[in-house]
Amino acid sequence: MEKGHGHGNSYGMVIDLDKCTGCGTCMVACAAENNLAVRPDESDKQRSITWMRLYKVTNGKEFPHTEVCYFPRPCMQCDHHTPCVSVCPATATKMDYHTGIVSQIYTRCIGCRYCIAACPYHARTFNWWDAYFPKGKGLERYLSPEVSPRMRGVVEKCTFCHHRLMRAKNNAYAEERRELEEGEYITACTEACPAQAITFGDLKNPEHKVSELVKSRYAFRLLEKLGTEPKVYYLSTKDWVRRMADNYLPGEFKPIAKVKLG
Amino acid sequence: MENPATSPKKSSKGGWISFLKGLLPTENGSAFVPPFSLIGWIFLLAGFFGAFTFGWVVYPVALYSRQPQPISFNHALHLDPDVGGIEGDTETEKCLYCHEFRDDGTFSGIPKLAKCTECHDDPESPLGETQQEKEFMEKYVAGQKEIPWLIYYRQPDCVYFSHIAHVKMGKIECQTCHGDHSKTEKLPIYRANLLTGYSINIWGKNIAGYKTNTWDRMKMDDCAECHTKKGHEENNACFVCHK
Numbered sequence: 001m002e003k004g005h006g007h008g009n010s011y012g013m014v015i016d017l018d019k020c021t022g023c024g025t026c027m028v029a030c031a032a033e034n035n036l037a038v039r040p041d042e043s044d045k046q047r048s049i050t051w052m053r054l055y056k057v058t059n060g061k062e063f064p065h066t067e068v069c070y071f072p073r074p075c076m077q078c079d080h081h082t083p084c085v086s087v088c089p090a091t092a093t094k095m096d097y098h099t100g101i102v103s104q105i106y107t108r109c110i111g112c113r114y115c116i117a118a119c120p121y122h123a124r125t126f127n128w129w130d131a132y133f134p135k136g137k138g139l140e141r142y143l144s145p146e147v148s149p150r151m152r153g154v155v156e157k158c159t160f161c162h163h164r165l166m167r168a169k170n171n172a173y174a175e176e177r178r179e180l181e182e183g184e185y186i187t188a189c190t191e192a193c194p195a196q197a198i199t200f201g202d203l204k205n206p207e208h209k210v211s212e213l214v215k216s217r218y219a220f221r222l223l224e225k226l227g228t229e230p231k232v233y234y235l236s237t238k239d240w241v242r243r244m245a246d247n248y249l250p251g252e253f254k255p256i257a258k259v260k261l262g
Numbered sequence: 263m264e265n266p267a268t269s270p271k272k273s274s275k276g277g278w279i280s281f282l283k284g285l286l287p288t289e290n291g292s293a294f295v296p297p298f299s300l301i302g303w304i305f306l307l308a309g310f311f312g313a314f315t316f317g318w319v320v321y322p323v324a325l326y327s328r329q330p331q332p333i334s335f336n337h338a339l340h341l342d343p344d345v346g347g348i349e350g351d352t353e354t355e356k357c358l359y360c361h362e363f364r365d366d367g368t369f370s371g372i373p374k375l376a377k378c379t380e381c382h383d384d385p386e387s388p389l390g391e392t393q394q395e396k397e398f399m400e401k402y403v404a405g406q407k408e409i410p411w412l413i414y415y416r417q418p419d420c421v422y423f424s425h426i427a428h429v430k431m432g433k434i435e436c437q438t439c440h441g442d443h444s445k446t447e448k449l450p451i452y453r454a455n456l457l458t459g460y461s462i463n464i465w466g467k468n469i470a471g472y473k474t475n476t477w478d479r480m481k482m483d484d485c486a487e488c489h490t491k492k493g494h495e496e497n498n499a500c501f502v503c504h505k
Contacts (some may be wrong), residue, residue, distance in 0.1 A: 097500075170368060
């Protein structure tokens with residue numbers, strides 16, 4: 001374990017859907033943190049760029065029984081046969097086995113959008129135009145020098161705020177440490193969530209809270225049957241929410257037996 | 263039908279050699295008329311050497327701007343123990359006196375005026391007798407104006423580099439990559455690529471791509487070369503140096 005770089009980390013996220021209120025703070029925090037450009041007309045949501053997107057699902061029942069749930073969806077940082085990585089013809093996106101984070105190099109991307117087609121989670125967006133920041137509105141003062149801006153014609157996606165990992169590492173090096181403490185590196189959405197629904201940490205480190213949470217019987221991932229092994233886990237005690245996460249044949253889905261809460 | 267790919271190759275007699283022979287002027291009245299006369303050859307070679315000289319000699323010089331630094335800073339003088347220069351146990355420690363790490367581990371790079379005025383605090387009484395210091399005092403210290411340094415090794419926007427990872431954790435001396443500046447008396451002329459705006463120190467001083475010193479060029483392959491040589495292949499992952 002002393003080697004530091006050798007053994008590798010696997011950063012992952014657990015989102016408790018029972019806590020999520022769907023407020024969208026994670027989306028805003030993400031956009032501010034990662035220099036996401038705005039469109040002159042942001043009402044066209046098919047063309048707007050978000051790394052963290054909030055999906056609303058309902059159980060489809062009539063009024064007294066209606067239930068709503070929100071899925072915050074960052075990049076899943078798929079661990080196995082990462083679909084975007086396996087199709088990229090320019091090697092612009094790679095999974096780093098030492099952090100588990102899927103990188104996206106904008107200067108290398110050729111804009112073929114094969115990865116967008118391959119990604120089962122719609123986590124990738126394409127820059128149809130150059131980044132636009134309205135002049136004189138003060139927006140340019142919020143730009144972060146730690147995240148490089150994207151140019152027209154490249155694909156971008158959530159990077160688990162990789163610059164925050166580098167920042168945390170720098171900080172640790174200043175104190176002559178190689179290992180990061182739990183909580184030293186968390187993403188912007190994790191930090192911003194007012195309901196504290198998001199937990200972030202190293203899935204391989206048994207001392208981190210995430211590695212405990214993913215063992216929960218209520219833990220699941222999106223489209224798990226594809227075998228992409230996403231590193232973003234969700235928690236929900238509701239059967240209908242868990243059922244939403246994948247496609248099941250009739251009788252295939254196994255509801256969890258009701259347990260006494262509290 | 264015969265597959266042209268597998269058929270035996272034609273005799274080389276009809277190939278390049280006879281073509282080149284045909285270019286030479288012949289005196290025996292062969293049926294083939296060469297396309298170039300002697301004058302033609304002179305023009306061809308003159309054109310070739312003209313273009314060659316332009317591409318390899320004129321263009322690399324014309325491509326880069328030549329800007330002197332705003333003030334003439336003398337590294338050697340500042341590190342000279344005879345005039346009360348900066349002291350330190352190691353070479354790196356001397357460098358870090360001005361080019362310091364902040365508390366959060368980030369690197370300050372070229373120091374701000376505040377660092378200079380730690381010693382050069384009074385514009386009325388310069389520490390030395392040089393003309394350059396007097397100018398510096400009048401122009402910057404008196405008016406509390408930051409010096410608009412031109413930065414030789416400013417990387418493009420998409421590049422991330424951690425000095426502390428290399429200096430403190432990697433135990434690499436400053437001079438290994440930047441050269442020994444404890445003896446340089448003048449700052450080099452800053453040269454920026456007029457097309458891209460990047461400094462020549464990033465792209466490389468030699469147009470043919472040869473480098474003799476580490477500080478001649480600082481591009482991605484140079485980072486990767488050193489990582490691989492030192493057995494840190496894991497640091498060649500994209501997001502280690504890209505952001």
